[in-house]
Amino acid sequence: MNCKQLNSIGLEEVLAFLGHLPTRQNEKEAWYLSPFGPESHASFKVDRPQNLWYLFSEGAGGTTTDFIQKYLHTSVKEALEWASNQNFSSFHPQTKTLKPNPNYRIDKIMDISHPNLIQYLYERGLSEKVYPFIKEVWFTIENKQLYAVGFKNNSDGWELRNVFYKGALLKKDITFLPFFQKAESISQNEARKNAGSGKVAVFEGFTDALSFIELQKSFEGDLLVLNSTAMLNKALTVLDSYLEISLFLDNDKAGTQCKDTITKHFPHARDFSLLYSDHKDLNEFLTAKMKHHAHDTINTAITKTAINEPTEKQNNCKEETNRIKKGLQRKM
Template sequence: MNCKQFNTIPLEDVLLSLGHLPTKQNEKEAWYLNPFASESQASFKINKNLNYWYLHSEGIGGNNVAFMKKYLNESVSEVLLWAENQNFSSFHQQNISSSKLENLSKNYEIINVKEIQHPALLEYLKERKVEKQTEFLHEIHYRMNDKNYFGIGFKNDSCGYEIRNKYSKICLGKKDISTIKNNSNSVRIFEGFFDFLSFKNLENKLEKEPSDYLILNSVSMIHNIKNSLGKYEKVELYFDNDEAGNRAVEIINNEIQNSKDCRAFYSKFKDLNEYLNQQINEIENQYKPRFKR
């Protein structure tokens, strides 16, 4: 990865990988507490269209490289090495500039929405161990920058789609949460839809009754849901076991008295999907035929 490539990564994703969440945001900008020092009121702003940051408390700003140089107190080469290790390159596999993700609604066309049939998508779901949960998903064919693409689509509450395949992770349309309602007095909250699908696979094993489900589609959307949780008697949290997940749990626990961190049973794994993969692999290995020489 070079400087130009790293600077096209949304700075929100960079901050998220470091465990920083916005205190407020809209379609054009996001505000954070100072990532470089302690403060009580947010003074760090991101311009989403330009993908530039500005720290009002110090009067400085710049691009991703400038941010990480200051954050790590390292050289450009060390910053790029750090970026390579974060696997940000997965956002570029379909040759879509990540700096344009906020504006995708202006330059894409959805060609077809149907049940998942493409062998590559079915195989990808099988690899993630969620091939039985296709009722929540669509196969989306779309055109962008004069090229045709396809992927697994998970619809959000603003009629946008989270798009995933083996090589791509983008959102078509407005970024938003996804809500699945069952008229329940409890709700389960997940960071991404693969965690939700993984939980649906495990629901019976965990002896859990169906509830309402809320999928953030990005942990940065957590501030959009706090006001909607008060109506529930029980709020269960199934976030990732990382800094961003820890911070998300802390934010909700500070706002909602009846919330519960439910990560204990997969505490040794990055997330629910990784846990599910390990469980299924163990079962499959138990039943593999053993041949004697």
């Protein structure tokens, strides 16, 4: 991706992805509360035909690239890398405005039951143990109905995954699970009230959080899922009151940057990514462990067969020898 391509992505799509919605809008412009800090009156304007932004409270503005740089406090190169890893729609001309109504709808939400989703979860190393934390979501995008494993965030948005689809619907946000045995997410305000002085484990994606639940037997603490590294600033406010912070982030550049930011704010945070240093993330570690266990089980079965086989042959030979001896004795 280059700057021209990044600037062709609608600012409104990027803002929605980051969890910011307009306070008022018309065909030509959309107004937002500043994405860069708290304010009571919207001073951030998006020029829809030009796909440009301007923040009146600071006198700053620019393109989509400029916005991402400022929002993530990063360089042009890192902004391009970040955008390349996100699930933005196909590039469109800068003069094209976004549709006033979303081109999707959620049809139904239910407990996990579809065989394809159960198989998908199994292949990711996830069992019924994690079912209370997820849902089966049926949705329609541009008249095409899909279904996926859904993970709810604090703004009632959904992270969606299946074998062929990876995306999100509605507002983007973090997910806070207070004491992970309780399979429920709560609003951000309630999250801040409940975030106490105990333990919290931090993950980038929900499959990593589910992998942690799958692997753990005695952890007593809260789980915080970013759902995107772009949500890190929101997560920092929740982490502020914890005495024990355990990081289970990805072993890639984005995960390392996220880890460095958290440890800079909270020096007592502990990085556990070394436990799965040979893998991209915790879920990849879990699936590899599951395959290795299955391989060991097969090898054990083969070994047992090999050990038992000579004994069985010896027993058969003894039986045949005794039968022949008895026959000879009768003749004599």
